[in-house]
Amino acid sequence: MTEILTSAQMRALEAREIESGRATGRALMERAGRGVVAALLAHWPALGNQPGKAVVLCGPGNNGGDGFVVARLLRNRGWQVAVGMLGTAEGLPPDARANHDLWRSMGRVAALDAVLAGCAGADVIIDALFGIGLSRPLEGAARRWAEMSAAGLAARVLAIDLPSGLCAERGQPIGVAARAALTVSFHRPKPGHYLGAGPDHCGALEIVDIGIQAPCPEAVLRRVERPAAADLAKVGHKFDNGHALVLCGGYGRSGAARLAARAALRIGAGLVSLGVPGSAQMEVAAQITALMMQRIEGAEDLAAALTDRRLGALCLGPGLGVARAAELLPVALADGRGCVLDADALTALAEVGLRAPLHSGCVLTPHGGEFARLFPDLAEASGSGGEMSKVEATRQAAVRAGAVVLYKGPDTVIAAPDGRAFLHAACYERAAPWLATAGSGDVLAGMIAGLMARGHAPLDAATRGHAPLHAAAQGHAPLNAATMATWLHAEAARGFGPGLIAEDLPEALPQVLAGLAG
Ligand SMILES: NC(=O)C1=CN([C@@H]2O[C@H](COP(=O)(O)OP(=O)(O)OC[C@H]3O[C@@H](n4cnc5c(N)ncnc54)[C@H](OP(=O)(O)O)[C@@H]3O)[C@@H](O)[C@H]2O)[C@@H](O)CC1
Numbered sequence: 001m002t003e004i005l006t007s008a009q010m011r012a013l014e015a016r017e018i019e020s021g022r023a024t025g026r027a028l029m030e031r032a033g034r035g036v037v038a039a040l041l042a043h044w045p046a047l048g049n050q051p052g053k054a055v056v057l058c059g060p061g062n063n064g065g066d067g068f069v070v071a072r073l074l075r076n077r078g079w080q081v082a083v084g085m086l087g088t089a090e091g092l093p094p095d096a097r098a099n100h101d102l103w104r105s106m107g108r109v110a111a112l113d114a115v116l117a118g119c120a121g122a123d124v125i126i127d128a129l130f131g132i133g134l135s136r137p138l139e140g141a142a143r144r145w146a147e148m149s150a151a152g153l154a155a156r157v158l159a160i161d162l163p164s165g166l167c168a169e170r171g172q173p174i175g176v177a178a179r180a181a182l183t184v185s186f187h188r189p190k191p192g193h194y195l196g197a198g199p200d201h202c203g204a205l206e207i208v209d210i211g212i213q214a215p216c217p218e219a220v221l222r223r224v225e226r227p228a229a230a231d232l233a234k235v236g237h238k239f240d241n242g243h244a245l246v247l248c249g250g251y252g253r254s255g256a257a258r259l260a261a262r263a264a265l266r267i268g269a270g271l272v273s274l275g276v277p278g279s280a281q282m283e284v285a286a287q288i289t290a291l292m293m294q295r296i297e298g299a300e301d302l303a304a305a306l307t308d309r310r311l312g313a314l315c316l317g318p319g320l321g322v323a324r325a326a327e328l329l330p331v332a333l334a335d336g337r338g339c340v341l342d343a344d345a346l347t348a349l350a351e352v353g354l355r356a357p358l359h360s361g362c363v364l365t366p367h368g369g370e371f372a373r374l375f376p377d378l379a380e381a382s383g384s385g386g387e388m389s390k391v392e393a394t395r396q397a398a399v400r401a402g403a404v405v406l407y408k409g410p411d412t413v414i415a416a417p418d419g420r421a422f423l424h425a426a427c428y429e430r431a432a433p434w435l436a437t438a439g440s441g442d443v444l445a446g447m448i449a450g451l452m453a454r455g456h457a458p459l460d461a462a463t464r465g466h467a468p469l470h471a472a473a474q475g476h477a478p479l480n481a482a483t484m485a486t487w488l489h490a491e492a493a494r495g496f497g498p499g500l501i502a503e504d505l506p507e508a509l510p511q512v513l514a515g516l517a518g
């Protein structure tokens with residue numbers, strides 16, 4: 001279940017399911033309500049012991065319809081249920097109206113404001129005001145609800161589909177948004193559950209199966225999944241596992257490149273060399289053991305180094321210095337080999353603009369600031385107040401660059417120029433706040449370069465039973481390397497936990513790799 005669906009994709013899927021005759025809208029709504037009650041009782045088992053008190057806030061659309069189903073199901077379990085509604089029964093869409101009427105045969109419906117005023121003693125408040133149909137900022141009583149819930153309430157808040165006010169696409173409030181302890185959504189998660197402020201507003205996330213059998217569209221956003229151990233297993237000689245070259249900055253600036261290089265080695269590249277200018281040679285030599293060092297003073301030296309066809313991938317950026325990056329970049333890019341561009345290489349790239357000959361074997365790994373320098377219009381459109389999601393911005397950036405773009409953050413989006421896109425959200429059960437430490441991005445860049453170098457190695461696809469990393473010669477390799485590295489990077493941080501510094505990440509990798517095999 002790796003797909004993440006936009007509101008439009010979810011609606012289309014629901015429509016297809018109904019058209020197929022497999023289910024009616026009413027049936028889907030009933031299953032949704034049932035799923036919400038089951039999730040509520042699973043999340044707060046104490047509420048299953050004896051009937052509690054619920055307040056259900058129902059909106060003017062089908063999200064409200066789900067709310068009426070939940071109100072009825074809880075009442076059937078003996079709960080005291082107060083329902084507050086926004087809008088009129090006449091304005092409800094048909095399925096929601098039918099569930100409103102069913103509820104009316106067993107209980108009252110009050111105005112939203114009136115119910116909010118009396119919700120203090122409730123065990124749980126169900127937010128069924130707006131889901132994927134939210135089209136503008138909340139006003140009036142709905143806005144008051146969002147503000148109340150954000151200020152903190154004694155009652156547990158369960159949001160149906162989305163906390164009301166949260167944009168399903170961007171994961172940002174459209175104006176203000178409610179805060180829930182648990183959000184229960186249906187069939188597949190939506191980008192807003194993972195992006196930006198989404199996880200903060202959702203609390204915990206539960207996705208309920210409502211029996212939709214229609215297949216998801218092909219071109220969807222996917223979640224980065226745990227890699228298969230076989231994809232990372234080593235084979236043969238060290239040269240069979242690839243050789244990565246990490247370009248290093250001058251004296252006093254070599255730490256970031258050394259971190260990246262060590263990560264490339266730990267992720268399994270057979271050999272990793274640091275390309276070091278003369279000024280930093282002593283410093284680097286005093287610090288490294290398994291890594292190799294090669295003097296690369298400038299563009300000519302790099303061109304000479306690249307005549308070694310065993311070099312599978314390059315990494316430029318960490319601690320490189322913008323001037324050195326600008327000098328080395330044209331040679332590195334013209335060569336056409338797999339190339340990770342991070343930090344100073346991205347700054348240098350922003351200075352020359354995207355006229356540089358980027359290619360589909362490149363992976364650009366910007367954080368927010370670097371993304372804004374490279375793609376100012378996309379950064380603005382996807383920033384606060386903009387209307388574009390981080391996913392869309394990353395997709396467009398990848399098309400424009402003709403390269404894989406990995407846009408970092410707690411929500412990392414990775415897109416290829418052909419439109420494929422992945423999301424790794426370090427939230428919920430995969431939270432990794434310890435990654436917010438200096439140098440962790442350098443480690444990620446090195447991990448990607450290490451995997452890309454391995455992708456160029458002559459791995460035996462037949463014995464491993466699937467395509468090697470270099471499958472589509474510079475098509476799959478960079479994207480696979482970027483997604484795998486992102487997962488492993490977060491996993492290493494999660495395994496280490498509090499106190500993590502960047503140096504710990506490469507050292508935590510063996511345990512992560514061992515865990516994949518187990
Ligand atoms: N799709 C599926 O597979 C399934 C979907 N299900 C459920 O249906 C939900 C989607 O239902 P939905 O499409 O009716 O949208 P919903 O979120 O109820 O809101 C739309 C209404 O709100 C209104 N409105 C919007 N913004 C507003 C504002 N700020 N202030 C005031 N009004 C505002 C808007 O008015 P309009 O924009 O048209 O003027 C319209 O009347 C989904 O989240 C899930 O819970 C499940 O039952 C099972 C399977």
Ligand SMILES: Nc1ncnc2c1ncn2[C@@H]1O[C@H](COP(=O)(O)OP(=O)(O)O)[C@@H](O)[C@H]1O
Pocket residue numbers: 367408409410412426431432433434435436437438439440441442443444
């Ligand atoms: N709060 C967080 N939760 C999860 N991952 C994070 C968080 N903050 C940062 N990261 C990750 O840590 C890395 C930081 O990279 P970057 O911003 O380049 O830092 P640096 O330049 O110090 O190496 C990225 O991979 C990013 O996705």
Ligand SMILES: [K+]
Pocket residue numbers: 063127128129130131159160161162163164
């Ligand atoms: K809601």
